[in-house]
Amino acid sequence: MKLNNKGLEDRKQWEASGYRLPQYDREAVAKRTRENPFWIHFGAGNIFRAFQANVVQNLLNDGTLDRGLIAVEGFDYEIIEKMYRPHDDLSVLVTLKADGSVEKTVVGSVMESCILDSENQGEFERLREIFEKDSLQIASFTITEKGYSLVDAGGKMLDLVREDLAAGPQKPVSYIGKVAALLYRRYQAGRKPIAMVSMDNCSHNGDKLQNAICAFAKAWTENKTADAGFWEYVNDRKAVSFPWTMIDKITPRPDASVQEILKADGLEDLEPVITSKNTYVAPFVNAEECEYLVIEDAFPAGRPALEKGGFLFTDRQTVDKVERMKVCTCLNPLHTALAVFGCLLGYQKISDEMKDPCLVRLVRTIGYQEGLPVVVDPGVLDPKEFLDTVLNVRVPNPFMPDTPQRIATDTSQKLPIRFGETIKAYAASRTLDVADLKLIPLVFAGWLRYLMGIDDTGKPFDLSPDPLLDAVCPYVAGFGLGERVDVASLAPLLKNAEIFGVDLYEAGLAERVCGYFKELIVGPGAVRATLEKYTA
Numbered sequence: 001m002k003l004n005n006k007g008l009e010d011r012k013q014w015e016a017s018g019y020r021l022p023q024y025d026r027e028a029v030a031k032r033t034r035e036n037p038f039w040i041h042f043g044a045g046n047i048f049r050a051f052q053a054n055v056v057q058n059l060l061n062d063g064t065l066d067r068g069l070i071a072v073e074g075f076d077y078e079i080i081e082k083m084y085r086p087h088d089d090l091s092v093l094v095t096l097k098a099d100g101s102v103e104k105t106v107v108g109s110v111m112e113s114c115i116l117d118s119e120n121q122g123e124f125e126r127l128r129e130i131f132e133k134d135s136l137q138i139a140s141f142t143i144t145e146k147g148y149s150l151v152d153a154g155g156k157m158l159d160l161v162r163e164d165l166a167a168g169p170q171k172p173v174s175y176i177g178k179v180a181a182l183l184y185r186r187y188q189a190g191r192k193p194i195a196m197v198s199m200d201n202c203s204h205n206g207d208k209l210q211n212a213i214c215a216f217a218k219a220w221t222e223n224k225t226a227d228a229g230f231w232e233y234v235n236d237r238k239a240v241s242f243p244w245t246m247i248d249k250i251t252p253r254p255d256a257s258v259q260e261i262l263k264a265d266g267l268e269d270l271e272p273v274i275t276s277k278n279t280y281v282a283p284f285v286n287a288e289e290c291e292y293l294v295i296e297d298a299f300p301a302g303r304p305a306l307e308k309g310g311f312l313f314t315d316r317q318t319v320d321k322v323e324r325m326k327v328c329t330c331l332n333p334l335h336t337a338l339a340v341f342g343c344l345l346g347y348q349k350i351s352d353e354m355k356d357p358c359l360v361r362l363v364r365t366i367g368y369q370e371g372l373p374v375v376v377d378p379g380v381l382d383p384k385e386f387l388d389t390v391l392n393v394r395v396p397n398p399f400m401p402d403t404p405q406r407i408a409t410d411t412s413q414k415l416p417i418r419f420g421e422t423i424k425a426y427a428a429s430r431t432l433d434v435a436d437l438k439l440i441p442l443v444f445a446g447w448l449r450y451l452m453g454i455d456d457t458g459k460p461f462d463l464s465p466d467p468l469l470d471a472v473c474p475y476v477a478g479f480g481l482g483e484r485v486d487v488a489s490l491a492p493l494l495k496n497a498e499i500f501g502v503d504l505y506e507a508g509l510a511e512r513v514c515g516y517f518k519e520l521i522v523g524p525g526a527v528r529a530t531l532e533k534y535t536a
Contacts, residue, residue, distance in 0.1 A: 001266045003106070003283050005088045014106065017265040019092075022108040023061040033067040033111035036135035038304065042116065042179065043142035043200075044073040044080060046251040049091045049107065050287040052140070052199070055309035057109040064308050068109040070130060074116030074175050075143065078275035083283065084113040092267070092284040094258050096399040102261065103289075116178050118171050124178075131182045132189040137301040138197055139179075141209060142247075145202035145413075147175060148212045153467040165216060168225025172216075180216035183240070184226055187233045193300035195241045199293065201248070203323060203417055206296065210234075210242035243296035244316050246323040248331065250290075250394065254282035255401035286401065290394050294322045294380060312380050321378035324421065329371035330387040333418040333440075334363040334395065335407050340446045342404025343464075344456050344527045350404060354396035358528070361535040364391060365439050373432060374425035408464040411447060412472060412499055419443065420501010427507060434508055441509050442534055444500065445516030448490065449527065451476045456527040472499070482523040487514040 001007055001014060005026070008014065014021055039056070041048055048071065059065040071089070073079045089110040095103040114130075115123045130136060141147070150161045164177035169184045186192050196213065198205035217234045220226035234240050259270050262284060272282035297313040307313055326332060338353050341362070345353075353359045367387050375383045394400075419440050426434045451473050455461050458481055463469060475493045479485050494504040494513060504510040519530045 002268050003087045003090050003092060005090075008090070008106065008108075013266075018104055019265075020103070020105040022057060022106065026108050026111075029060060029066065029068050030111040033070065036067065037070050037112075037130050037133055038067055038135055039138040039140065040070040040072060040114075040130055040136065041140045041142070042072045042074055043144075043147070044071045044084065044113065045142060045281075046254075046285045046287070047247070047249060048142050049110075050093050050251045050285045051247070051249045051291055051293065052142075053091070053107050053109050054093055054105065055293075055306070055311065057105070057107050059304075059306070059309045060109055062308075064305055068111040070112045070114060071110045072114045072116050072127065074178065075147070076275050076277045076279045077115045077117060078273070078277070079279060079281050080113045080115050082273045082275065083281045084110070087283055089113050092262065094261070094284055094286045095289050096258070096286055096397065096401075097289050098393045098397040098399070100399060102399075104262070104265075116175070118173060118178055118181070127182055128185045131186040132192075134192060136186075136192070136194060137299060137303055138195050139183075140197040140199050142199050143175065145200055145205075145208065147200070148198070148205075148208040150174075150176065150212055150215055165219040166223065168220050168223070169216075170225075176212040177216055180213050180220075183213065183234065184217075184220070184230055187227070187230050191229075191233055191239055193239050195243060195299040195301065195303070197243050197245060197295070199245050199247050201327075203327060204244055204320070206242040206244040213242075237298065238300055241298040241300050243298045244319040244323070245296065246292065246294040246319055246326060248290075248292040248326055249287060250400060250402055251285060251287040252400065252402040252406065253280055254284055255286050257401065258284060258286040288394060288397060288400055290389060292322075292326075292381070294319050314380055318378050318380055321376050322381055325375050325378055325381070325383050325386065327417055328419075328421040329375050330367060330383055331390050331394075332414065333371060333422070333443075334367055334390065336411060336414055336418050337363055337366055337439075337443045337446075338395070339404040339407035340411065340443060340450050341527065341531065343408055343461060344446065344450055346455055346457070347404055349398075349400075350402045350407065351396055351398045351400055353404065358531045358535050362439060362442075362531065363395075365535065366443070367391060370437055370440055371422055374422055374429070405464050408450070410466050411450075411464070412466050412468040415444070415447065415499055416497070416501030420497075423500075423502050423507055423509070427502075437509065438512075438534060441504075441512045442516050442530075444504070444509075444513045445520055446527070448476055448493075448513070448517050449520040452479060452521070454481060456525060458524040468499070479521055481521055481526070483521070485518065485521065487517060490514060490517070 093105040118124045160174040164172040164174045169181040198209040217231045221231040294312045296316045426432045494510045
């Protein structure tokens with residue numbers, strides 16, 4: 001069994017092995033898609049393949065849609081060259097359910113794959129053609145929050161961005177510069193409407209995309225490398241919208257155990273590819289069954305009935321409430337707590353941490369007792385039911401190969417939103433007291449302990465990537481296990497509201513964090529002892 005068009009001709013063999021197959025004429029759908037595309041997606045990674053592409057497949061299967069998706073990769077071209085195209089843009093979605101069952105789906109809704117390379121005339125001209133089409137309604141993105149940034153970690157404008165802003169839209173080389181140039185082509189084709197939809201897991205994602213695009217539009221119109229009307233076009237919500245969204249689906253790195261399941265079915269050529277940019281990509285994606293995509297319903301060119309696929313369309317205020325519910329309380333803070341302490345305690349799977357009574361008490365207290373009181377019910381999703389599902393179904397799922405090391409990536413960027421917003425809400429409340437927060441400060445102290453790069457047995461471990469490691473690790477560099485310490489040196493870090501969301505001294509939590517940190521470094525085993533003490 002080979003994952004390509006020819007390999008799918010023997011449908012009975014695939015179906016006998018339990019695979020769900022596309023139920024539509026893929027060749028006919030591909031022809032219609034190329035001629036009249038309606039949705040192009042930037043960021044050809046795992047969550048797109050497991051979520052958006054699968055939803056479109058379901059809607060093709062039931063006849064709601066008659067066209068599929070166009071996938072674009074702008075960061076790592078090898079994903080398209082070495083994975084998408086050799087498999088005729090097909091992929092296998094392996095859904096790992098909490099009850100132990102496995103659902104296998106051949107996803108064929110991607111009808112064309114493109115490379116966002118302005119140096120490749122053929123590739124870039126095809127993208128220009130797509131953006132000129134009257135039929136195009138949606139350009140969506142899963143390029144990570146960093147993909148929208150025009151500056152480096154120190155706030156300095158990236159060289160490629162600076163050069164593109166000056167040179168104009170003819171042949172940009174930065175990611176957003178190239179996207180802005182495609183949007184300019186759509187403007188030139190007659191100010192055609194479009195929704196530019198960030199579907200990345202970050203707060204107010206539509207604004208991040210809009211701000212990045214507008215920076216190019218402003219510079220290009222001011223230096224007269226683009227028509228003056230382009231700036232007006234991208235700021236006219238009736239022409240170009242930048243909806244906010246909230247996305248939630250766990251899609252870990254393709255796992256070897258899943259590869260073995262598919263191999264046992266007779267599926268060939270499953271070996272993952274590690275690209276020159278260190279992207280790990282395989283012909284299959286493993287994912288949980290739970291998924292949420294809440295979208296501000298702002299589509300100037302219209303949209304098909306995507307709600308039939310499970311997407312929730314609402315207003316901007318509701319998207320914000322859902323996003324805050326998830327990111328500030330009901331999922332992301334719990335993940336970060338498990339990531340920090342999971343690394344310190346030597347865990348390799350998040351689900352295994354949920355067998356640890358101490359860690360279960362930690363995240364349940366943070367979720368139900370410390371977080372839930374400040375959540376605003378968004379209406380479209382019930383916060384307690386969402387939290388129940390997270391703690392009872394999603395995170396404990398033993399078949400999900402997600403790791404604390406993966407989730408610990410970029411923790412310095414996550415703390416202010418995942419915990420700082422709750423602290424602010426307590427401070428602003430007439431009925432709640434910041435002093436009642438006991439375990440959120442423990443996570444802060446745990447992160448400081450994590451930055452030492454020494455686990456609870458005293459052995460060194462590798463810290464996950466984080467843009468601020470060079471800035472924050474020196475604060476703990478002088479500490480060792482079992483040594484008497486003066487934590488006064490931590491003060492500048494604890495005052496940093498950009499990292500914690502608040503000045504912990506002003507919030508009245510710095511002393512508590514320092515006290516916890518002292519206990520966490522008493523010696524080997526101190527992390528476990530401290531957790532047991534404060535979660536009892």
